[in-house]
Amino acid sequence: MKPRSPNDHKFLWWRVRPITARRLANFRAHKRGYWSLWLFLFLFTFTLFAELIANDRPLLVWYDGGLYAPVLRDYSEQTFGGDLPTPAEYDKTLQEQIGKKGWMIWPLIPYSYKSPVKNLPKPAPTPPSWQNWLGTDYQARDVLARVIYGFRISVLFGLVLTILSSIVGVAAGAVQGYFGGRVDLYFQRFMEIWDSVPVLYLLIILSAFIQPDFWWLLGIMLLFSWMGLVGVVRAEFLRARNFDYVRAARAMGASSPAIMFRHILPNALVATISFMPFITSGSIGALTALDYLGFGLPPGSASLGELAKQGKEFATIAPWLGITAFVIVAIMLSLLVFIGEAVRDAFDPRKSAISSAPAAEPQPALPTAAAAPASGAIT
Amino acid sequence: MAEAPLLEVNDLAVQFRAGGAVIDAVRGVSFRIERGETLALVGESGSGKSVTALSILQLLPYPAARHPGGSIKFKGEELMGASEAKLRSIRGNRVGMIFQEPLTALNPLHTVEKQINEVLIVHRGLNRGAARQRTLELLELVGIRKAAKRLGAYPHELSGGQRQRVMIAMALANDPELLIADEPTTAVDVTIQAQILKLLNELQQRFGMGLLFITHDLGLVRHTCDRVAVMQSGQIVETGSVADVFRAPQHPYTQRLLASEPKGAPAPVVSGAEEVMATRGFRVWYPIKAGIFRHTVDHVKAVDDVAFRVRAGETVGVVGESGSGKSSLGFGLLRLVESQGPIVFVGRDIQALKYGELRPIRRQLQIVFQDPFGSLSPRMTVGEIVAEGLKIHGIGADDDARELMVVAALEEVGLDPETRHRYPHEFSGGQRQRISIARALVLKPKLIVLDEPTSALDRSVQVQVIDLLRKLQRDHNLAYIFISHDLAVIRAMSHQVVVMREGKVVEQGPTAEILTRPKEAYTRALLAAAFDFKADESGVVKV
Numbered sequence: 001m002k003p004r005s006p007n008d009h010k011f012l013w014w015r016v017r018p019i020t021a022r023r024l025a026n027f028r029a030h031k032r033g034y035w036s037l038w039l040f041l042f043l044f045t046f047t048l049f050a051e052l053i054a055n056d057r058p059l060l061v062w063y064d065g066g067l068y069a070p071v072l073r074d075y076s077e078q079t080f081g082g083d084l085p086t087p088a089e090y091d092k093t094l095q096e097q098i099g100k101k102g103w104m105i106w107p108l109i110p111y112s113y114k115s116p117v118k119n120l121p122k123p124a125p126t127p128p129s130w131q132n133w134l135g136t137d138y139q140a141r142d143v144l145a146r147v148i149y150g151f152r153i154s155v156l157f158g159l160v161l162t163i164l165s166s167i168v169g170v171a172a173g174a175v176q177g178y179f180g181g182r183v184d185l186y187f188q189r190f191m192e193i194w195d196s197v198p199v200l201y202l203l204i205i206l207s208a209f210i211q212p213d214f215w216w217l218l219g220i221m222l223l224f225s226w227m228g229l230v231g232v233v234r235a236e237f238l239r240a241r242n243f244d245y246v247r248a249a250r251a252m253g254a255s256s257p258a259i260m261f262r263h264i265l266p267n268a269l270v271a272t273i274s275f276m277p278f279i280t281s282g283s284i285g286a287l288t289a290l291d292y293l294g295f296g297l298p299p300g301s302a303s304l305g306e307l308a309k310q311g312k313e314f315a316t317i318a319p320w321l322g323i324t325a326f327v328i329v330a331i332m333l334s335l336l337v338f339i340g341e342a343v344r345d346a347f348d349p350r351k352s353a354i355s356s357a358p359a360a361e362p363q364p365a366l367p368t369a370a371a372a373p374a375s376g377a378i379t
Numbered sequence: 380m381a382e383a384p385l386l387e388v389n390d391l392a393v394q395f396r397a398g399g400a401v402i403d404a405v406r407g408v409s410f411r412i413e414r415g416e417t418l419a420l421v422g423e424s425g426s427g428k429s430v431t432a433l434s435i436l437q438l439l440p441y442p443a444a445r446h447p448g449g450s451i452k453f454k455g456e457e458l459m460g461a462s463e464a465k466l467r468s469i470r471g472n473r474v475g476m477i478f479q480e481p482l483t484a485l486n487p488l489h490t491v492e493k494q495i496n497e498v499l500i501v502h503r504g505l506n507r508g509a510a511r512q513r514t515l516e517l518l519e520l521v522g523i524r525k526a527a528k529r530l531g532a533y534p535h536e537l538s539g540g541q542r543q544r545v546m547i548a549m550a551l552a553n554d555p556e557l558l559i560a561d562e563p564t565t566a567v568d569v570t571i572q573a574q575i576l577k578l579l580n581e582l583q584q585r586f587g588m589g590l591l592f593i594t595h596d597l598g599l600v601r602h603t604c605d606r607v608a609v610m611q612s613g614q615i616v617e618t619g620s621v622a623d624v625f626r627a628p629q630h631p632y633t634q635r636l637l638a639s640e641p642k643g644a645p646a647p648v649v650s651g652a653e654e655v656m657a658t659r660g661f662r663v664w665y666p667i668k669a670g671i672f673r674h675t676v677d678h679v680k681a682v683d684d685v686a687f688r689v690r691a692g693e694t695v696g697v698v699g700e701s702g703s704g705k706s707s708l709g710f711g712l713l714r715l716v717e718s719q720g721p722i723v724f725v726g727r728d729i730q731a732l733k734y735g736e737l738r739p740i741r742r743q744l745q746i747v748f749q750d751p752f753g754s755l756s757p758r759m760t761v762g763e764i765v766a767e768g769l770k771i772h773g774i775g776a777d778d779d780a781r782e783l784m785v786v787a788a789l790e791e792v793g794l795d796p797e798t799r800h801r802y803p804h805e806f807s808g809g810q811r812q813r814i815s816i817a818r819a820l821v822l823k824p825k826l827i828v829l830d831e832p833t834s835a836l837d838r839s840v841q842v843q844v845i846d847l848l849r850k851l852q853r854d855h856n857l858a859y860i861f862i863s864h865d866l867a868v869i870r871a872m873s874h875q876v877v878v879m880r881e882g883k884v885v886e887q888g889p890t891a892e893i894l895t896r897p898k899e900a901y902t903r904a905l906l907a908a909a910f911d912f913k914a915d916e917s918g919v920v921k922v
Contacts, residue, residue: 244754248818251713252768253741262767266758 026346033342040335047152054145056112057090058104071107091118109133111142113149113302125310125318135320137310143321147328149302154332157218158284162276164222169229170265170272176230177237178260184234191227199224203295211298221286228279229272236268270347277340281333288329304329383455385557385589386412386435391449393430393439393613404430405613408449412557417583417590419600419621421636422610423837424808428593431610432561435591436470437461453557472502475550477543479562484546485534491518491545492530498552517548522578539701540571544578551582557589564599568700568864573908576603595837597636601625602912609633639839641871644890646853648693648874653725655826655858656712657688661720663704663711681707682718683882687875691825692852694859696873696890698866698905704882705862709828712860713744725825742772745819749831751811755803761814762799765789768822788821789814792847809840813847820851826858833868845871866909870894878902 028034052059057070063080074087081097088094090104098104111117111132117140120126124140134143176184203212203220210216240246241264249259290296291305304325311322393405405427412418422428433439435451437458451458453469470476478484486494495517496510505513511530518526521544534542543563550558560579564572580603583590592604600607601621608618609632617630628634662685664678681704689695699705711718714729714737722730729740748754755764765785768774775781786796792813803811812832819827829848833841845868851857861872869876870890877887878901886899897903907913 244748244750245756247710247715248746248748248754248815249756249767250715251741251744251746252818252822253738253771254767255771258771262759263756266756 023346026348027342030342030345033338033340033345036335036338037342040339043151043332043335044155047148047155050148050152053107054109054111054113054142054148055107056110056115058106061098061104062102063098063104064101109142109145109148111145113141113146114300116140117142125314125321127318128320134324135318137307137321138314138318143307143324146302146307147304147324150304150307151328151332153214153297153302154284154287154304157214157287158280158336161218161221161225161283162280164218165226165279166229166272166276168222168226170233170268172226173230173233174237174260174265174268177234178241178256178264180238180241191230194224195227197224200293200295203290207295212296213298217287217290217296221283225279225283228282229275232271232275233268236271237264240264240267274340274344274347277336277343281336281340284329284336285333383452384411385414385416385454386591387450387452388431388435389450389452391431391434391451392447393427393434393444394447395444403613404444405434408610408613408615410608410615410618412589412591414556414589415583415587416606417592417604419604419607420591420593420610421595421597421600421607423595423636423839425612426610427613428610429561432476432559432591432593435559436474436476437466438470438476468502471498471550472553473555474557474559475553475555477546477550477558477560477563480566485542487534490531490533491537495545495549495552498549502553513552514548517552518545520551520582521545521548522574523548538571539567540574543567543571543575547575547578547582551586554586555588557591558583559591559593561593562595563592565595569866569908570700570904570914572599573912573914576912577914579603597838598640599912609636635839639842641842641845641867643849643871645694645849645872645874646692648690652690652692652856654688654690654723655693655725656860657723658712658720659686661685661708661711661718661722663707663716663718680704680882682711685877685879685884687877687887689826689858689860689875691858692856693875694852694861694873695875695877696869697860697862697877697879698864698869699879700864700905702881703879705864705879706830707882708879709746709830709860709862713746713828715746739772742768742774742822743825744828745822745824745826746828746830747812747815747819747832749834751808751815751835752803754815755811757803760800760802761789761806764803764814765799765818765821768818772822774822784821785817788817791820791851792817793843807840808836809844812836812840812844816844816847816851820855823855824857826860828860828862830862831864832861834863834865841868848872866894866906878905 046053051071055071059069059071061068061070061080068075068079070088070090076082077084077086077088077094080088080094081101082088082094095104116124117132117136120136120140124136125138126132126136126140128135132142132144134147137143137146172187176187199220203217206212206216206220212220237260243263246259246263249263254262287296288303288305288308291303292309293305294309296305297303307321308325308329310318311325314321388411389409391405391408392403395402395404408427408431410418410420420428420431430439430444434444434446435453435458446459449459453474458466458469489497492511492514495514496507499505499510499513500507514530515526518529523529523541523544529537529541534545537545543566547563558579563579564575567575576599579590579592582588592600594600604621606619607621607624608615609624609630610616611632617624617628617633619629624633625637628637661682662680663682664680666675667677667679668674669676683704685708687695697705697708707716710716712722714722714732718730720730721728724740724744727740729737732740755761759767762782762785765788766781769781769784775784782799785799789796789799794810794813794817798806798810798814803814806814815832832848833844836844848859849872852859859872861869863869863872873890875888876890876893878885878893878899880901886893886897886902893902894906897906
């Protein structure tokens, strides 16, 4: 049986509750944040397909009656009439060879983030040109290709870290707030100690033993970043565990996890969700800083921090490196902060009372309830 | 030439803008108050009575609020649209105001002395010494004992009654000609209410003030006011002398309000009815902890040595003022807080059972809370809320079977079953309380603890909820433990009464006997305050 409600609100294809509809309207009303979200989503989806946009291999090759997709898999040079069984490098000689018996489609930017550009007119780093729109870095790699890959890895790192630390943080905050008492006391003391561990020094020491990669960094950052959310979630649970509806659920015999997830967590989610964009921008900033200092992703990775570092080292002879790094990081973090502001406004109950969202006005069930907001605001 | 009336309000209108919508909170309200007269403005919540009172001193949140028309004349002077400077010279000076909740109306960071002094210094330009002298006089006037010692007290150090007295002292500081009292006794216990009313009456007679008394309680109006204006949805529907209006109400709404006193009595208990719950020597002691290791140094004895039993189809009313431990008793019996003493439920002591062992029994032990806004999870539909207990206890074969049970329960409490797809905020207080009852009822319990289920509701809604509870008790042979501070409601609901004070039982027995022939002085004081609004003279009730 399909549930039916007199005040149905739709968002895309989903049915949403009036309050959600009002929040969405509030989010849309925040013009800067709304456009930031679309721009960010566009950039993110665009860079997700970085391999198809910036690569040193063709997208498709038609050779001797056969269709090949070098972006997806390696072919040996022999496939295209070469001599060696090694993986094909699509350099000038091979291109000419393919051109004789077929054709190929290149990506928009025919360079990868890791391979140097050959046949540069000058020694690297070279300034922006028609071949390399943002120039090349000191290892002769195309900066635009590196920026596209670097944006993707930064955002992915930020999002994964945000999601994981939110899960851990919410769980920890929930347990502390819900059970309170001794659990809360000891957990809080532990966090005070744990929070004072200097993460940077830990990473410097660790990098002496291991070569940190994406997952290592994520793990180490996660060890410390989950504490950001504990405060708000714990406070929400401490407050809500004495609500009547939580008592009612307990009187009904509901188990503790059921009460925590079904009854209290939805309250804490508002605080969590408004926090998330800021955690993401914080994580991205941290990753960039680590890369800049040289304790981040392994050498050769597409990294905005590493680009900034080059920008510093070649500040006078190659200013485009530093400017690019600055602009990209600034745009990325600003977009996230704008989105965060809009999300925060959308969940702000005072904002939703004032802003005009006629479609989202909840319909009071009784005429007496209509006058209640008026008198309730004062008495 | 006749003197202009003290206050004359003509055709007052108030509008609020919220989002795009305009709400007419007050329309065409007119009344007048003469010197030395008490006018009561009566109405249920949302009727616009507080908004009317606040607009007299232009205290509404402008510009969200606005007055499309009307005039407010104080001794012939127009206040509507008067300059801020002029309004300031009248507010707190010639017109005093007392608010409902003294804890929030007093600044928690300032001492009593400082708050009253401020009024005197601002309006009279007194120096601190003279202001202190006057403050002391005022505190004695409003009956605060050892006033000199109380000057340095902060609001949280005072009891509810004392705080309300401080508020009155502040309002009286500059000998106002008109006093506006907005539900001045709603937040205090009945025995304190009686004292505050007595004080207001005495002060009014002594200084010849006009008094605008705003309340939702008609019983109170009958005993304290000269004239009454009844408000409904922003309009005055009837005005007249208290004697006339109470004898022959003209407007149907007034008639309905007057008829909405809780009446009747519960159906008698069948002889030989099964004993559902019994306890003796029942205690709820909250430990007071101190030191680094949080060891227990003392206890707050919220419930101390209570014994009673309740049979199927019977209601035990637990009555007491705030802090008497009546809610702790209810929570303790359901094992929602720790307690000592046997809790025998249908012949089995459930005190020692573990949480898991208790779960199957919980189905038969339900609770309905006071606050109909707080007791329903705001993020679940009504259907989900009512069905939750069924899911927990695995009742019903599948979701469809459970939905049928939910529909039946909603119908039984008088709600349209289609409401199950809606969320709690779409309902009025009375409807939410019906949802809470449906949630308890759907599990087919044997005992329901009702913790002030009618206190947050308007009188007319209260009566409906009481009728519903009595009907359900008859139909299902339910046992109730009915917790309330309201003796009128207790009288209409209970077979047995337990009168509690400071955690101890003052008196207990059959309702008729306790309410007609109380043995203890405290019970007598409580009854006099609740039914006749008479202040206690024997000294049993502390100020």
